[in-house]
Amino acid sequence: MSEKIISKFFDIEDSHTIDVYEKHGGYEAIRKVLKKWTPEEIIKEVSNANLRGLGGAGFPAGRKWSFIPKNSPKPKYLVINADESEPGTFKDRYVIDNYTHGLFEGIMIASYAIGANMAFIYIRGEYVRQAERLVEQIEAAYKKGYLGKQIFGSEFDLDLIVHRGAGAYICGEETALLESLEGKKGWPRMKPPFPAIEGVFRSPTIVNNVETLAYVPTIIKNGADSFANLGSERNGGLRLYSISGHVKNPGVYELPMGTPLREIIYKHAGGLQNGNGIKAVVPGGSSSPILTPDEIDVKMDFDSLAAIDSMLGSAGIIVMDESTCMVRALYVVTRFYHHESCGQCTPCREGTGWAEKVLKRILDGNGRPEDIDNLVEIADNIIGNTICPLGDAAALPIQSYVKKFREEFEYHVREGKCDVKGH
Amino acid sequence: MPKITIDGTEIEVEKGTTVIQAAEQLGIEIPRYCYHPGLSIVGVCRICLVEIERMPKLQVACYTPVTDGMVVHTNNEKVLQARRAVLEFLLINHPLDCPVCDQAGECWLQNFYMQHGLYDSKMFEDKVKKQKALDIGPNVMLDSERCILCSRCVRFCDEITETFELGIFNRGDHAELLPYPGQELDNKYSGNTIDICPVGALTDKDFRFRTRVWYLTETPSVCPGCSTGCNISVHHNDKRPYKAGGIRISRLKPRYNPEVNQWWMCDEGRYGFTYVDDDSRIVAPQKKTRGRWQELSWNDAIDEIANKMKDTIDKHGAEAFGVILSPQMTNEDLFAAKRFFKETLELENIDFEVAAREKGYEDDFLMKADKNPNTEGAKKLGVSAMDNSGLEVAQMLAEAKDKRLKALYICHHDLEKGFNKEEVKAALSKVDLVIFQGTNQNLTSNLANYCLPSATFVEIDGTFTNFAGRVQRIHKAVEPLGESKPDWIIFRNLSKRLGKSMPYFEPEDVFNALVEEVDAFKGLSYEKIGEHGILLDGHEESAEKEMGALVA
Numbered sequence: 008m009s010e011k012i013i014s015k016f017f018d019i020e021d022s023h024t025i026d027v028y029e030k031h032g033g034y035e036a037i038r039k040v041l042k043k044w045t046p047e048e049i050i051k052e053v054s055n056a057n058l059r060g061l062g063g064a065g066f067p068a069g070r071k072w073s074f075i076p077k078n079s080p081k082p083k084y085l086v087i088n089a090d091e092s093e094p095g096t097f098k099d100r101y102v103i104d105n106y107t108h109g110l111f112e113g114i115m116i117a118s119y120a121i122g123a124n125m126a127f128i129y130i131r132g133e134y135v136r137q138a139e140r141l142v143e144q145i146e147a148a149y150k151k152g153y154l155g156k157q158i159f160g161s162e163f164d165l166d167l168i169v170h171r172g173a174g175a176y177i178c179g180e181e182t183a184l185l186e187s188l189e190g191k192k193g194w195p196r197m198k199p200p201f202p203a204i205e206g207v208f209r210s211p212t213i214v215n216n217v218e219t220l221a222y223v224p225t226i227i228k229n230g231a232d233s234f235a236n237l238g239s240e241r242n243g244g245l246r247l248y249s250i251s252g253h254v255k256n257p258g259v260y261e262l263p264m265g266t267p268l269r270e271i272i273y274k275h276a277g278g279l280q281n282g283n284g285i286k287a288v289v290p291g292g293s294s295s296p297i298l299t300p301d302e303i304d305v306k307m308d309f310d311s312l313a314a315i316d317s318m319l320g321s322a323g324i325i326v327m328d329e330s331t332c333m334v335r336a337l338y339v340v341t342r343f344y345h346h347e348s349c350g351q352c353t354p355c356r357e358g359t360g361w362a363e364k365v366l367k368r369i370l371d372g373n374g375r376p377e378d379i380d381n382l383v384e385i386a387d388n389i390i391g392n393t394i395c396p397l398g399d400a401a402a403l404p405i406q407s408y409v410k411k412f413r414e415e416f417e418y419h420v421r422e423g424k425c426d427v428k429g430h
Numbered sequence: 431m432p433k434i435t436i437d438g439t440e441i442e443v444e445k446g447t448t449v450i451q452a453a454e455q456l457g458i459e460i461p462r463y464c465y466h467p468g469l470s471i472v473g474v475c476r477i478c479l480v481e482i483e484r485m486p487k488l489q490v491a492c493y494t495p496v497t498d499g500m501v502v503h504t505n506n507e508k509v510l511q512a513r514r515a516v517l518e519f520l521l522i523n524h525p526l527d528c529p530v531c532d533q534a535g536e537c538w539l540q541n542f543y544m545q546h547g548l549y550d551s552k553m554f555e556d557k558v559k560k561q562k563a564l565d566i567g568p569n570v571m572l573d574s575e576r577c578i579l580c581s582r583c584v585r586f587c588d589e590i591t592e593t594f595e596l597g598i599f600n601r602g603d604h605a606e607l608l609p610y611p612g613q614e615l616d617n618k619y620s621g622n623t624i625d626i627c628p629v630g631a632l633t634d635k636d637f638r639f640r641t642r643v644w645y646l647t648e649t650p651s652v653c654p655g656c657s658t659g660c661n662i663s664v665h666h667n668d669k670r671p672y673k674a675g676g677i678r679i680s681r682l683k684p685r686y687n688p689e690v691n692q693w694w695m696c697d698e699g700r701y702g703f704t705y706v707d708d709d710s711r712i713v714a715p716q717k718k719t720r721g722r723w724q725e726l727s728w729n730d731a732i733d734e735i736a737n738k739m740k741d742t743i744d745k746h747g748a749e750a751f752g753v754i755l756s757p758q759m760t761n762e763d764l765f766a767a768k769r770f771f772k773e774t775l776e777l778e779n780i781d782f783e784v785a786a787r788e789k790g791y792e793d794d795f796l797m798k799a800d801k802n803p804n805t806e807g808a809k810k811l812g813v814s815a816m817d818n819s820g821l822e823v824a825q826m827l828a829e830a831k832d833k834r835l836k837a838l839y840i841c842h843h844d845l846e847k848g849f850n851k852e853e854v855k856a857a858l859s860k861v862d863l864v865i866f867q868g869t870n871q872n873l874t875s876n877l878a879n880y881c882l883p884s885a886t887f888v889e890i891d892g893t894f895t896n897f898a899g900r901v902q903r904i905h906k907a908v909e910p911l912g913e914s915k916p917d918w919i920i921f922r923n924l925s926k927r928l929g930k931s932m933p934y935f936e937p938e939d940v941f942n943a944l945v946e947e948v949d950a951f952k953g954l955s956y957e958k959i960g961e962h963g964i965l966l967d968g969h970e971e972s973a974e975k976e977m978g979a980l981v982a
Contacts, residue, residue: 350605357519360603364555388515
């Protein structure tokens with residue numbers, strides 16, 4: 008059994024409470040940091056650990072923190088992105104439920120590193136129980152002096168606030184999240200300025216994903232090298248893989264960065280149900296380009312997946328067996344992005360709806376031969392031309408599903424029905 | 431200053447210039463919908479995507495600042511493809527109802543489709559349905575289906591008027607422009623949202639279904655609605671006058687002047703032109719005999735009026751004659767009036783100011799309480815009581831009431847706006863000879879013995895001087911209605927009849943004479959006034975004030 012950092016708490020009773028967390032070595036890192044470390048030393052340590060942004064973009068976390076301007080007279084903020092909404096992704100929910108104070112400790116260390124005295128957890132509106140847990144545990148932390156004025160008896164003040172989203176996928180995009188946090192409509196902002204320069208309330212802001220911050224205490228406690236060595240080259244540490252679809256044991260698995268996809272599916276998730284074969288695998292949330300069975304030996308880290316034109320993203324793996332109709336699967340994915348497009352900029356607003364309608368028509372048996380190329384063209388015309396990555400997220404599946412399963416689309420158009428058994 | 435190369439041509443521009451602005455300086459027009467130079471930049475329409483070397487993705491030209499050595503392509507295949515794609519996206523859910531849309535002919539979907547689109551439609555799906563023919567305010571109608579969500583109108587209400595009436599509701603391709611619940615688009619400048627709407631989403635209640643824009647001719651002018659002097663274009667329907675039921679002026683639109691009104695004008699000025707084609711227009715010289723109005727020829731009118739004026743002066747002296755000029759008149763008209771009354775007739779009781787009883791609306795943007803376009807000009811020309819050591823208007827009325835004033839020549843004013851109705855009646859009824867010269871009937875004209883028809887501001891050439899001392903030109907858009915004439919011609923003709931001819935054939939002749947005589951105008955000419963007007967000497971600071979009001 009390989010090493011566990013976060014998921015070892017999944018099986019401990021009341022692991023979300025301060026007492027249990029501290030019994031297992033919790034809040035040692037923050038005490039150490041507040042006594043002896045400078046913010047620069049923390050940033051260096053996190054950089055050396057090769058901790059990447061685990062929300063999906065994979066941007067090196069330490070480097071991101073270093074972008075906070077040193078001499079700005081404005082207050083600095085840390086914003087924790089807990090708007091986990093990418094289909095196939097549910098790891099942050101596990102972190103919040105079971106490693107609540109681990110997350111808080113990461114928040115404290117990061118806030119100290121960037122000079123923020125206030126941090127906001129922006130949590131997905133549907134995560135009702137998780138929001139309640141956060142509020143309750145934050146209160147407990149305040150009571151113990153772990154949050155508020157002079158935390159842990161140091162000179163450092165930190166307030167932590169939970170802000171619930173209203174149910175929009177787009178608010179997981181960091182600038183839309185900041186708009187929403189300010190009480191505005193969740194519309195992504197033009198960049199630059201980047202949030203590190205001008206984020207929430209026009210002040211320097213770092214936005215980090217829940218999982219990213221949850222690994223920070225361990226890095227401080229065990230050292231950068233020990234964390235970096237757990238993963239693969241330039242992809243430090245472990246990662247929480249969410250796996251769902253036609254596998255025997257769906258769930259969250261904490262494994263080293265770079266674990267082969269095949270191993271995750273067959274060894275950890277118990278292989279496919281009913282002994283079926285794999286037809287396709289989504290490796291990193293529904294927006295990542297889909298993989299075929301001959302591609303599942305890929306190592307699950309940011310660089311290896313990029314090398315085969317896909318992406319690790321949120322590491323939300325969705326396994327589809329041979330009974331899956333790829334046209335329908337793409338329709339479901341496209342319908343989602345259409346529903347969630349914010350409507351601010353033209354290509355995504357109009358293109359997602361158009362693609363969904365074309366796919367629906369093909370599914371209904373009214374496809375036209377030119378529809379297939381048109382779908383790809385719609386996707387090509389969205390990609391790279393929008394303010395935020397939602398456009399790409401909608402377009403990438405269209406491109407990859409059609410490219411890799413073109414015969415299925417052609418069969419649908421030609422015969423007006425599906426050639427997959429059971430459809 | 432950074433240097434940038436756009437489509438092979440290098441240009442040096444001010445730091446902070448955006449790519450779209452730099453291209454404009456080179457005469458390259460990058461298409462745009464959401465970008466408007468007077469509003470914040472949001473980069474949402476994506477039609478201005480350009481390729482910038484060493485950047486992997488296309489960039490929006492409106493938002494990207496120029497950096498030194500930047501190389502931009504606005505016209506290569508990659509850019510043209512993206513542009514076509516954005517147009518195609520904008521049009522898939524657009525109703526394409528151009529035949530019944532008032533924007534047709536000045537629609538930027540049509541224009542850019544012809545310039546950059548020209549693809550065959552691949553859209554076979556049902557379009558998204560939205561709300562149509564929504565009455566969203568006193569002046570504006572909204573068709574949500576035509577809206578391309580560029581948000582210009584929203585930003586106008588947020589940033590310029592700061593009245594925040596509009597928002598974009600809902601998400602994705604169901605996003606819809608609407609007023610906030612319970613709100614109307616009802617502010618002093620609401621008509622500007624129609625101007626900046628690049629498509630037919632916002633249309634003007636006053637213009638809808640009246641005429642197609644390709645029948646309109648545009649003439650540059652200046653709004654006479656207040657002393658700001660906003661630059662405007664008069665849109666007039668010369669080509670199919672019979673279709674408009676006699677309405678010649680279809681609409682006024684603001685004309686860009688960076689020093690005065692930028693891109694905007696107020697609704698009061700925009701919709702204030704209806705008197706021009708109104709039934710109350712005086713269209714021929716008239717004379718009141720035994721309480722009834724009777725038309726007479728210009729020749730007879732000039733003869734009779736000139737003789738009566740001369741008789742009055744001969745009999746009662748110059749002090750028994752009062753002249754009320756108007757700050758509604760152009761510099762040229764006022765100057766000709768001054769020549770006539772002061773030099774030909776040697777009168778002293780000349781004034782022009784009638785303070786309004788009800789103070790006009792004023793704000794710190796474009797609207798001024800003084801609802802006259804040429805008060806500053808009248809002051810400069812010396813046609814006030816003070817300049818002539820004669821009676822003020824109020825004193826004239828008092829003298830009239832006491833029967834000491836025997837004749838009154840009133841230009842344009844409706845005295846009722848400055849004085850109590852009964853007071854005006856009591857005064858004018860005691861005067862033997864009341865001549866009214868103006869564009870429309872009013873209480874004062876009804877109390878006169880003679881009415882002479884003046885041309886309106888859209889029917890004449892001339893100049894106004896705004897509150898800040900800026901002299902600006904107005905141009906004749908349509909012929910004077912009926913028998914009406916520019917004021918300066920009426921005075922010239924009267925003067926000639928009394929033996930003193932004025933050698934003026936064009937308004938420019940009057941202006942040149944004015945320049946010779948009035949120091950404040952020294953060195954000016956129509957040519958120098960140009961498109962954006964010119965500040966009189968000693969008014970530089972006022973100009974800053976003009977801008978200050980806009981920028982603040």
